[in-house]
Amino acid sequence: MTTFRKLSIIFSAFFLAYFGEIAVNIACGGEVDPYDYYVSYFHNNTQGDEYSSFAFTEMAYLYSEDNVENEADINSKEWAKFLDAKEADVYKVMYNVDSATSIKLSGYSGKSITELPDSLHKNSFLLALTKNKAALNYYSFAKSCEPLANSTWNEWNPEPRDSTAMEVKAKEALTLTTAEKNDFLKLRYAYQSARMFHYSGNYTDCKMVYEKFIKPTKSTSAVKGWGEALYAGSVRKLGNPEEAAYIFSKVFASNPERRVQAYKNYYYTSSPANGALKYAKNNSEKTNIWAINGFGNSESDMESLQKVYQYNPESLLTGALLVREVNKLEKDLIKDNDIAKISYSYYFSGSENSKRYRDSIQNLNLKHLNQIRDFSIKLATEKKYPQPELGNLTAAYLSWMENKDALASSYLKRLNPEKLTERLRDQYRIVDLLIKSKNIQKGNPFNENDLLPTLKWLDEKRFEENKEQLKNQNYYYNWAGSANSRFTLTTRNFYQQILAPAYMKMGDTAKAALAMVKGDLKYKTLNENSLFKNISYETTSFWQKYLSPKSMQNLAGLKNANPADNVSGLLSKALNQLKDDDFYELYGTTYLRTHQYDKAVQMFNKVSPKYNYFSPENWYASEGETKLYANPFIETINDFPKKYVSAKTSITKKTFAAEMLRLQKLIVSDKKNVSLYYYKMANAAYQTGYYGNSWFLISYDWSSYDNSSSPKFGYDVDYKKAQTAKAWYLKARALSTNTNFKAKCTFMLAKCAQKQIIMNYNTVSFSYYDTKDVKYQNFLTANYHNPYFKELKLKYAKTPFYTTVSGECSYMRDFITTK
Numbered sequence: 001m002t003t004f005r006k007l008s009i010i011f012s013a014f015f016l017a018y019f020g021e022i023a024v025n026i027a028c029g030g031e032v033d034p035y036d037y038y039v040s041y042f043h044n045n046t047q048g049d050e051y052s053s054f055a056f057t058e059m060a061y062l063y064s065e066d067n068v069e070n071e072a073d074i075n076s077k078e079w080a081k082f083l084d085a086k087e088a089d090v091y092k093v094m095y096n097v098d099s100a101t102s103i104k105l106s107g108y109s110g111k112s113i114t115e116l117p118d119s120l121h122k123n124s125f126l127l128a129l130t131k132n133k134a135a136l137n138y139y140s141f142a143k144s145c146e147p148l149a150n151s152t153w154n155e156w157n158p159e160p161r162d163s164t165a166m167e168v169k170a171k172e173a174l175t176l177t178t179a180e181k182n183d184f185l186k187l188r189y190a191y192q193s194a195r196m197f198h199y200s201g202n203y204t205d206c207k208m209v210y211e212k213f214i215k216p217t218k219s220t221s222a223v224k225g226w227g228e229a230l231y232a233g234s235v236r237k238l239g240n241p242e243e244a245a246y247i248f249s250k251v252f253a254s255n256p257e258r259r260v261q262a263y264k265n266y267y268y269t270s271s272p273a274n275g276a277l278k279y280a281k282n283n284s285e286k287t288n289i290w291a292i293n294g295f296g297n298s299e300s301d302m303e304s305l306q307k308v309y310q311y312n313p314e315s316l317l318t319g320a321l322l323v324r325e326v327n328k329l330e331k332d333l334i335k336d337n338d339i340a341k342i343s344y345s346y347y348f349s350g351s352e353n354s355k356r357y358r359d360s361i362q363n364l365n366l367k368h369l370n371q372i373r374d375f376s377i378k379l380a381t382e383k384k385y386p387q388p389e390l391g392n393l394t395a396a397y398l399s400w401m402e403n404k405d406a407l408a409s410s411y412l413k414r415l416n417p418e419k420l421t422e423r424l425r426d427q428y429r430i431v432d433l434l435i436k437s438k439n440i441q442k443g444n445p446f447n448e449n450d451l452l453p454t455l456k457w458l459d460e461k462r463f464e465e466n467k468e469q470l471k472n473q474n475y476y477y478n479w480a481g482s483a484n485s486r487f488t489l490t491t492r493n494f495y496q497q498i499l500a501p502a503y504m505k506m507g508d509t510a511k512a513a514l515a516m517v518k519g520d521l522k523y524k525t526l527n528e529n530s531l532f533k534n535i536s537y538e539t540t541s542f543w544q545k546y547l548s549p550k551s552m553q554n555l556a557g558l559k560n561a562n563p564a565d566n567v568s569g570l571l572s573k574a575l576n577q578l579k580d581d582d583f584y585e586l587y588g589t590t591y592l593r594t595h596q597y598d599k600a601v602q603m604f605n606k607v608s609p610k611y612n613y614f615s616p617e618n619w620y621a622s623e624g625e626t627k628l629y630a631n632p633f634i635e636t637i638n639d640f641p642k643k644y645v646s647a648k649t650s651i652t653k654k655t656f657a658a659e660m661l662r663l664q665k666l667i668v669s670d671k672k673n674v675s676l677y678y679y680k681m682a683n684a685a686y687q688t689g690y691y692g693n694s695w696f697l698i699s700y701d702w703s704s705y706d707n708s709s710s711p712k713f714g715y716d717v718d719y720k721k722a723q724t725a726k727a728w729y730l731k732a733r734a735l736s737t738n739t740n741f742k743a744k745c746t747f748m749l750a751k752c753a754q755k756q757i758i759m760n761y762n763t764v765s766f767s768y769y770d771t772k773d774v775k776y777q778n779f780l781t782a783n784y785h786n787p788y789f790k791e792l793k794l795k796y797a798k799t800p801f802y803t804t805v806s807g808e809c810s811y812m813r814d815f816i817t818t819k
Contacts, residue, residue: 047319170196225255242275495519682728750788
C-alpha cells in the first residue's frame with residue numbers, strides 16, 4: 001500500500017474526528033488567572049502587606065500595581081498640616097472634583113469663595129488658601145502645570161507633549177523657587193520645576209534643580225522622594241543607568257507611595273545588581289538593591305534572600321522574599337490533581353515531555369527546599385527578624401510539602417498559636433489542617449469530623465473575604481483576578497486537591513462530588529438556587545463525567561436529608577438549594593449511560609416539561625442555524641460529516657429513553673423482529689458515541705482532543721469504544737437470516753472495532769506518523785487486520801449494501817484494494 005493510502009486510513013480513522021468538528025468543541029475554559037495557576041496553601045501576605053505588591057506570580061510582572069500607601073492621601077495630609085485644614089477637604093479639592101469645577105479652581109483668585117460652587121464654600125482647605133496668599137499662588141501655579149504634566153499618550157493619534165510650554169513653566173517655577181521663603185512651598189516649586197524640565201527633555205536642568213534645591217533640604221516631605229525619582233530618570237537619560245538604578249532603589253525604600261513605580265524604573269535601567277551596588281553607601285541601601293533583584297527574579301533565588309538577611313536581618317524584606325521562595329516551591333513541587341486542574345491553559349501539563357522535565361528538576365527543587373528550610377530554622381533560632389515564628393511555620397510547611405509529616409509536626413509544636421499575630425495564626429491553622437490531612441491524601445480511613453472546626457473556620461474566612469463581591473451581586477463563578485482571594489483559593493484547593501481525591505480513592509464518588517462543590521462556593525447563598533451557576537468548569541465537569549447512578553442515588557439521599565453537624569452535613573448543605581430539574585436531568589443521563597432506560601424515564605419524568613435539555617452549537621454555522629439536534633436512530637455510513645437533523649425530527653434525552661425502553665420490551669415480546677430491534681438499539685448506542693450525531697444525549701461536551709485521550713469515565717466504554725453497540729450488532733447479526741442485513745451489521749461491527757483500535761493505540765502520540773515508528777506500524781497492522789472488514793469482503797461482497805458502502809466509504813475502498 002502506498003504512503004498516501006496509509007495516510008488515508010489514518011485520516012479516515014482519526015483526523016476527521018480530530019479536526020473535522022472543532023466548531024462544536026465546547027470543552028474549553030476561561031482565560032488564565034495570573035494569581036491562580038498552581039496549588040498554593042502558603043499565603044503570600046503572611047509576613048504582612050508592606051511588600052505584597054511584589055509577591056510571587058510567574059505570569060505577571062508584579063503581583064499588584066497598588067502601592068501600600070496612597071500618594072494623594074500623603075499629599076493631602078501634608079497640606080492639611082501646613083494649613084491647619086481638614087485632610088478630607090484637601091483631598092476633595094485636589095483629587096475629587098469634576099472637570100468643570102477643576103477649571104473654576106484654576107482661576108480662583110481668593111477674593112471671594114462665592115466664585116466657586118456652593119459645595120465648596122465651607123471647604124477648610126479653600127478657606128485657608130484664601131487667607132494664605134503665598135499658598136494660593138502656589139496652588140494656582142500647580143494647577144497651570146497640570147494640563148502639561150498629565151497629558152496622555154494616544155498611540156492611535158500621538159501628539160507630543162508641548163516641550164516648549166513645559167520649558168517656560170520650568171523656568172518660571174525655578175524663579176519662584178528662588179524667591180520663595182517658606183520651605184514647604186519652596187520644595188514644591190522646585191519639584192514643579194524639576195518635573196517640567198524632565199518632561200520637556202531637559203534632563204541637565206532637571207538634575208541641577210534637584211541637586212541645588214531639593215537634595216539639600218532637610219524636609220521629610222514625600223515630595224523630596226518624588227523629586228529624587230525625577231533625578232534618577234534624568235541620570236539614566238544622561239547615560240548612567242547603574243547610578244540611576246541605585247537612586248531608584250532609594251526611592252523604593254523611602255517612598256512607599258512610589259514604590260511600584262521605582263521598582264519598574266529600576267528594571268527599565270537594565271542594570272545588573274553589581275552595577276547599583278557599587279554606589280551603595282551602607283548596608284541598608286545594599287538591602288534594598290538585593291531585595292529589588294529578588295522581587296524581579298521568578299526563578300529560585302537563595303542569594304537575594306541571604307544577602308538581605310545578612311545586611312539587615314530586622315528588615316521585613318526578609319520575610320517577603322522568604323515567602324516568595326516558598327510560593328515558587330509550591331509551583332514546582334505541588335502537583336494539581338487530574339479531577340481539578342488549576343488552569344485550563346495548563347491542561348496538557350501532564351504530557352510525557354512535561355513529566356520528564358519535571359522529573360529532571362525534582363532533585364534540584366528538593367535541594368532548594370532544604371536550603372529554604374535551613375534558612376527558616378536560622379530565622380527562628382537567631383530571633384533577629386521581628387517575626388521569628390515565621391521561620392518555624394515555614395519549616396513546618398516545607399516539611400509537609402516534602403511528605404515528612406513527623407518533622408512538620410515537630411516544627412509546628414514549637415509555636416503557640418495564641419501568641420501569634422493574626423496572619424501567622426491563620427497560616428498556622430492552615431498548615432495544621434494540611435498535616436492532619438496526610439492520612440486523607442493517602443486514601444486511608446480517617447475521622448473526617450476531626451477536621452470540622454477548621455473547615456468551618458475556613459468557610460467564615462472565605463465568606464468574609466467575598467462579602468463585598470456578594471453585595472455587588474456578582475454571583476457568577478469567576479476566579480479571574482483572584483489576587484486577594486487567598487482564603488477562597490486555599491479552601492478550594494483543600495476540598496478539590498486533597499479531600500475530593502481522597503474520597504475517590506475510598507470509592508465514595510458522591511462525597512467527592514460534594515467536596516468539589518464545597519470548594520467552589522464563595523458565598524453563603526446560591527444564585528438562583530442553581531448549583532451549576534455557582535461552581536467552576538472543573539466541578540461541573542466532574543459531576544457530568546464521574547457520577548454514576550449509584551453515586552446519584554447517594555446524593556439524592558443527602559439532598560433530601562436534614563444536614564447534620566458533621567463534615568457530611570457541611571458538604572451536603574448546598575444540595576438542599578439545588579433545583580430539582582438540573583439534578584434529575586443528570587440523574588436520568590447516568591441511567592442512559594448504563595442503558596437502564598426504565599429508570600432513566602422515571603428520572604426525566606421528574607424534570608419540568610419546559611426544561612431546556614442541553615443542545616450544543618456549531619460556532620461556525622450560519623446565523624440561526626447554529627443549534628445541533630440529535631436523532632440517534634438514523635443510519636449513516638460515514639462518521640464525517642456528522643449527520644445532524646432538524647429541530648422537528650430531533651429527539652431529546654427523555655424521548656430517547658422512552659424509545660429505547662420500548663425497543664427493549666419489544667425484544668422480549670416480538671421475537672419475530674428481534675434482530676431489527678437489536679440493530680436499532682445498536683445504531684442508537686453508536687450514534688450517542690464520540691463519532692455519532694447524538695453524542696450530547698450521554699455527554700455534556702465534545703472536544704476534538706477526546707480522541708487522543710484514553711478511556712477514563714464509566715460511559716467511555718460506549719462513548720469512545722462503542723462496546724455496547726458492538727454487542728448489540730453481534731446479536732442483531734446472529735439473529736437474522738437476511739444476508740444484506742448481516743452485511744450492514746458487519747460493516748458497523750468493523751467501525752466499532754476501529755474505535756477500539758484507535759483507543760488502544762492512542763494515535764496522537766505518533767511522531768507525525770513516521771513510517772519507521774513501531775507503534776505506528778502496529779496501529780496500521782491492527783487496522784489492516786480488522787476482522788470484520790475481512791468478513792465483509794469475503795462473505796458479503798455480492799450484497800447490495802456492499803456495493804453501496806464501497807462507493808460511499810473511502811476507508812472501505814482502501815481495504816478492498818489492499819492485499
